[in-house]
Every structure is written in C-alpha cells, then in structure tokens.
Amino acid sequence: MKTKSIQxxxxxxxxxxxxxxxxxxxxxxxxSRVLLADGIGRVNYSMGVINYFIILSTLGIxxxxxxxxxxxxxxxLKELTSFSQLFAVNIxxxxxxxxxxxxxxxxxxIESEVNLILINSLLxxxxxFEAEWYFQGIEDYKFITLRNLVVKIIALALxxxxxxxxxxxxxxxxxxxxxxxxxxxxNAWFFVHRFGKxxxxxxxxxxxxxxxxxxxxxxITSSLLAVMGSIYLNLDTVMIGYFSSKAEVGIYTAPxxxxxxxxxIILALNTVMIPKATQFFEKGETVKWKEIINITxxxxxxxxxxxxxxxxxxxxxxxxxxxxxxxxxxxxVLQILVLLIFTVSLSNLCGMQILFPGxxxxxxxxxxxxxxxxxxxxxxxxxxxxxxxxxxxxxLITEFLIAVVLLYFTKNYFSLSSLLQLKxxxxxxxxxxxxxxxxxxxxxxxxxxxxIIALVVASLxxxxxxxxxxxxxxxxxxxxxxxx
Numbered sequence: 136m137k138t139k140s141i142q143x144x145x146x147x148x149x150x151x152x153x154x155x156x157x158x159x160x161x162x163x164x165x166x167s168r169v170l171l172a173d174g175i176g177r178v179n180y181s182m183g184v185i186n187y188f189i190i191l192s193t194l195g196i197x198x199x200x201x202x203x204x205x206x207x208x209x210x211x212l213k214e215l216t217s218f219s220q221l222f223a224v225n226i227x228x229x230x231x232x233x234x235x236x237x238x239x240x241x242x243x244x245i246e247s248e249v250n251l252i253l254i255n256s257l258l259x260x261x262x263x264f265e266a267e268w269y270f271q272g273i274e275d276y277k278f279i280t281l282r283n284l285v286v287k288i289i290a291l292a293l294x295x296x297x298x299x300x301x302x303x304x305x306x307x308x309x310x311x312x313x314x315x316x317x318x319x320x321x322n323a324w325f326f327v328h329r330f331g332k333x334x335x336x337x338x339x340x341x342x343x344x345x346x347x348x349x350x351x352x353x354x355i356t357s358s359l360l361a362v363m364g365s366i367y368l369n370l371d372t373v374m375i376g377y378f379s380s381k382a383e384v385g386i387y388t389a390p391x392x393x394x395x396x397x398x399x400i401i402l403a404l405n406t407v408m409i410p411k412a413t414q415f416f417e418k419g420e421t422v423k424w425k426e427i428i429n430i431t432x433x434x435x436x437x438x439x440x441x442x443x444x445x446x447x448x449x450x451x452x453x454x455x456x457x458x459x460x461x462x463x464x465x466x467x468v469l470q471i472l473v474l475l476i477f478t479v480s481l482s483n484l485c486g487m488q489i490l491f492p493g494x495x496x497x498x499x500x501x502x503x504x505x506x507x508x509x510x511x512x513x514x515x516x517x518x519x520x521x522x523x524x525x526x527x528x529x530x531l532i533t534e535f536l537i538a539v540v541l542l543y544f545t546k547n548y549f550s551l552s553s554l555l556q557l558k559x560x561x562x563x564x565x566x567x568x569x570x571x572x573x574x575x576x577x578x579x580x581x582x583x584x585x586x587i588i589a590l591v592v593a594s595l596x597x598x599x600x601x602x603x604x605x606x607x608x609x610x611x612x613x614x615x616x617x618x619x
Contacts, residue, residue: 144407147276151283152403156396158287158314160457162294163392166307167385167458174304176381179388181251181308183372185236185258192232192262196225198491204272205410206417218269229263254308261316264323274410282321290314370507371526374514379522387523389458390450390469394476397442401480404434405487412492424492429553431484433608436560439477441597444568445590446473452586464523471527478534485541489548502540506533556607563600567593 167175200221207213236256239245245252270279290313297306376384408427415424446453450469454462482502490499510533517525574589601609 144274144276145404147280148407149400149403151276151280152399154280154283154287155399158291159392159396161291163389164457164459166294166298167389167462169298170301170304170307172382172385172461174301174307175388176376176384177248177251178304178308178311179372180376180381180384181248181255182311183376184245184248184252185255188232188236188256188259189262191235192229192259193225193265194228196221196228197268198487200266200268201272201409202413202491204269205413208273208410208414214273221268222263222266225263225266229259232259250305251308254305255312257312258316261312261319264319265316266322267318271406272410274407276407278325282318286317286321287314290317370511371514371518371530374518375523375526378518383522386462386464387468387526389462390454390465390472390527393446393453393457393469394472397439397446397473397476398479401435401438401442401476402483405431405480405483409487409492412488416492425548425550428484428488428548429550430608431488432549432553433557433606435477435480435484436557437601437606437608439480440560440564441567441594442476443473444564444571445593446476448571449586449590468523468527471524471531474531475534478531478538482534482538482541485538485545489545490541495544498544499541502537502544505540506537509533509536559601559604559606562604563597566600567597570596 170178203217203221204214207217233256236245236252236259240249240252267279270276290310293310293313294307297303297310372384372388375387408431411427412424415421415427447470450466450473454465454469458465486499486502490496510529513529513532514526517529519525521528570593571589574592578585580586
C-alpha cells in the first residue's frame with residue numbers, strides 16, 4: 136500500500152478539516168454575542184430547512200461520485216466521461232429542487248423566515264459546482280484545502296465588517312452562504328480550465344438522456360442514504376424550532392457544532408480512505424482493503440475516546456468561551472452529545488469504507504432508515520417536554536442504534552486479534568480520567584492556566600501509556616518514518 140500517498144492526502148485533508156474548525160471557532164463566539172441566541176436560532180432554522188432542498192439538488196452524488204471518480208484514476212477519458220455524466224444529472228436535480236422550493240413558498244407550506252430561506256437557497260445553485268466528490272475521488276486534497284483557505288479568509292473579514300448588531304442576521308446568513316458556496320465559484324473556473332471545450336462537446340441532449348439513464352437510478356439508491364441520514368441531522372433543529380423556540384434552537388446548535396467539529400477531525404482520515412477502499416475492492420485486493428479498515432478503526436479509538444472525556448470534563452469552559460453566558464443551558468446538552476463522537480465515527484467506518492465500496496448500500500440504507508424513523512419518534516416525544524436536552528438524548532439513542540446495526544452487518548471484516556488490541560485505548564483512557572480527577576481533588580484550581588495544565592498532563596499520560604503498551608498505531612507511524 137502507498138503509505139506516503141495516504142499520509143500526504145491525510146495531511147491536507149486534516150488541514151482542511153482544521154480550517155473548517157478554526158473558522159466557526161472564530162466566527163461563532165463573535166456572532167453569538169452580537170446576534171444572541173434568537174438571531175443565531177433564526178439563521179440555523181432557515182439553514183435546517185434549506186438543507187433538505189440541497190439534499191434533493193445533489194441526492195446521492197456526493198457519495199456515489201467519490202466511488203465513480205475513484206474508478207477512473209489514471210484514465211483521463213474515463214474521468215471526463217464520468218464527470219460530465221454526473222454533472223448532467225446534477226443539473227436536472229438542481230432545477231427540480233429549486234422548483235419544489237418555489238412551489239412550497241408560493242403555496243404557503245413554507246411561511247416562516249422566508250427571507251432567510253431565500254438567501255440560503257443560493258446554496259442550491261452553488262451545489263452544482265461544489266463537486267467535492269470529484270476532488271475526493273481523484274484524491275486532489277491539496278486543491279480542496281488551498282481553495283477553502285482563501286474563501287474562509289474572505290468570509291471571516293466580511294463577518295467582522297458587516298455583522299455589527301442583532302439585526303444583521305440577514306447579512307450573517309449571506310456571508311455564511313458565501314463561506315459554504317464560495318468554493319463552487321473557484322470550482323467553476325477549475326472545471327472550465329481542466330475540461331474546457333470537451334465538456335461542452337459532450338453536453339448534447341442525447342448525452343444528457345444517456346447520462347440520466349445510466350446514473351440516475353444508482354444515484355437515487357445512494358441518495359436514500361444521504362436523505363435518511365440528513366433527516367435526523369437536520370430534523371432535530373427543525374423540530375425544536377417548531378415545538379419550542381428559536382432561542383432553544385441556538386442552545387442546541389452551539390454544542391452540536393462543537394461535537395460535529397470533533398467528529399470531522401476523526402473523519403478526516405476516513406474520507407481519505409474511501410477512494411482507496413474503492414480502488415482495492417475493484418482490484419480484488421482484499422488484504423489491503425482490510426488493512427486500511429483496521430488502521431481507521433484504531434484511529435477512531437485513539438482520537439474519539441480522549442475527545443469524549445475532555446469535552447465532557449471541560450463542557451462548561453467550552454460553552455462559556457465558545458458561545459457566552461447566555462448559552463449556559465447548552466452545557467448539559469454538550470455532555471450528552473459528546474458520545475456521538477464515537478458512535479458516528481464508527482458508523483461512518485462501517486458504512487463508507489466497508490459496505491459502500493463493497494456495493495452493499497442496501498444494508499447501509501437499512502441502518503440509516505431505522506435511525507431516521509427512531510429519531511423522528513423520539514424527537515416527537517422528548518422535545519416538547521425537554522426541548523434541547525430531549526433532542527440530544529434522541530440523537531444519542533439514534534446514533535447508537537445505527538452503530539449497532541452496522542457493526543452487525545460488518546462483523547466479519549474485523550478480526551478478533553485486532554479488536555482485542557483496542558483494550559489499550561481503554562487502559563490509557565482510564566489513567567487519563569484518573570489524572571484529571573486527582574488534579575481536581577488535590578490541586579483544586581479553576582483559573583484558565585490550571586485548567587490548561589491539567590489538560591496537558593492528562594493528554595501526556597494518555598500518549599505515554601499507549602507508547603508503553605506499544606500501541607500498533609503509534610509504532611506504525613514510527614516504522615513509516617524510518618522507511619520513507
């Protein structure tokens with residue numbers, strides 16, 4: 136396996152992930168204090184609504200496209216053919232999505248926060264050129280990272296210039312649209328430069344018909360995964376806004392942002408591995424396929440377990456620092472949601488590295504559909520009485536169910552010996568948690584410096600313990616460093 140290529144891609148994808156984390160860490164503490172919970176809630180509610188139309192405009196292309204582009208690596212003609220066909224299907228879906236949105240607004244089905252929803256609807260158009268699946272499929276993570284860096288710097292400057300009072304939520308929404316959709320503007324130039332006239336030459340009505348016929352049914356199958364998954368990713372926000380208040384939406388979304396940022400760090404490796412998993416499956420290289428599955432599994436345990444402990448322990452500090460005193464109600468919500476870091480990461484491994492490359496999407500779909508149905512039911516029961524806390528409990532139970540079902544479907548891909556070695560992470564976690572407890576008991580100190588020192592000591596204990604236990608993931612890195 137080309138370890139250097141994987142490490143190179145992982146480095147850029149991790150950098151891009153950290154960029155996505157740093158941007159909201161800078162922006163959200165500022166805008167939450169300017170717009171307050173109500174303003175943040177209004178923007179997030181409208182985004183939650185428009186996300187469903189974005190799903191319709193892309194369907195399963197973000198998932199399906201990675202696999203299709205990975206198959207074309209090294210063959211420029213196949214790359215052009217696959218991209219042009221999927222682009223044609225994407226055009227059809229964007230037109231359909233916007234038509235449905237306009238219909239819902241004019242018929243009154245959508246009547247709350249219409250102005251914000253129309254602003255966010257620009258993301259439907261941008262989704263046509265977003266095409267992250269293309270760059271991930273051909274493993275061009277350097278372009279993804281540099282492009283995103285430029286867009287985020289511009290968006291950051293715009294936030295501080297134009298968001299000055301609690302009435303500036305429309306400006307904030309528009310800037311966030313640019314932060315998310317600005318990549319599409321750069322991509323449009325890239326595709327013209329890379330494919331030029333060849334792309335236009337293939338864009339006949341006949342070619343459009345063939346593309347739709349060849350890919351639409353497979354895209355729809357893949358789309359069901361995105362649709363079902365996004366139902367419970369966005370449904371909680373929408374249902375809180377419906378059964379409670381926009382302020383309560385803000386109380387929920389603040390800790391959910393923190394948790395999702397932690398999850399994206401873990402998924403940085405998984406994203407890089409998806410094209411590799413597809414290529415190994417297509418070539419019948421099962422040993423290499425299982426090797427990258429094992430690497431990702433160990434990485435999930437290595438990162439997620441201490442992340443859960445630290446986010447739980449520092450929940451109050453993080454919420455007050457990240458969102459401010461008015462979001463104190465988010466503290467218990469964060470302490471519940473932290474467990475999603477492990478369950479979501481594990482589900483993603485089972486679904487995207489095992490079932491999807493293995494063309495077993497239906498099993499993946501079963502798990503996600505069960506989760507979506509359970510999430511809706513639990514939200515219906517818990518949100519009216521417990522609001523944001525109820526939604527967080529519903530999300531946790533949902534993700535746990537999905538992880539259990541996916542583990543059952545993929546149990547044959549994990550060897551007993553590799554699973555037994557995972558005990559090292561629990562031993563290291565126990566010592567890490569013990570150190571935090573002892574520091575708090577014998578050296579009680581609540582100022583920032585003491586909290587940081589406790590964090591550093593606990594983290595070092597975790598890493599040193601794994602080193603003493605000769606953890607395979609750390610030894611693998613050491614071995615690769617010697618061989619490169």
